[in-house]
Amino acid sequence: AQSVTQLDSQVPVFEEAPVELRCNYSSSVSVYLFWYVQYPNQGLQLLLKYLSGSTLVKGINGFEAEFNKSQTSFHLRKPSVHISDTAEYFCAAGGYQKVTFGTGTKLQVIP
């Protein structure tokens, strides 16, 4: 069975500082990997996804993630965060017909 682990439930960071949100997955088969963002009182929207090819994936709003097969990780990074990045971020892994989500990481950007 597939599982997704987000190691940090909350990450506070000062505005304009860099941030990394960690995600590890477990799977014995090839997976597709995603990061979604949820702004307050809204549904989730896709930030970026890895299907194949280059292990560095660029997404919207300046975010990027790197697929590391040997470490089964897909960490999300942004070099300089903005107040508007305050949200909850979900890592997800897709397999046959089904996508499994992590428990989410709340990013709090401090002015």
Add this chain to the structure above:
Amino acid sequence: DVKVTQSSRYLVKRTGEKVFLECVQDMDHENMFWYRQDPGLGLRLIYFSYDVKMKEKGDIPEGYSVSREKKERFSLILESASTNQTSMYLCASSLPRDSSGNTIYFGEGSWLTVV
């Protein structure tokens, strides 16, 4: 743009009531999903459907049922609501069956409180 519309943003129901949560998508997606979101637990899949009249159980189907009579509409039914079903419910859709690499599009969520 894909739009997934959930009919009610906020509902308050009494214990034992039958509750319907309705969801419509406008992009002809084959796959539709119902998730439940709780603090610290992330998103958990309740049911999904990859075609009209087809449904499959997700990770937490107990206490729920679904209906998909038309391709664009997927309903979640709580036959007899209980307080432990107080939660945020998210409907979603995506492109064809077996294509787990495709983006999932979410509605804005329905906050259900059972008292």
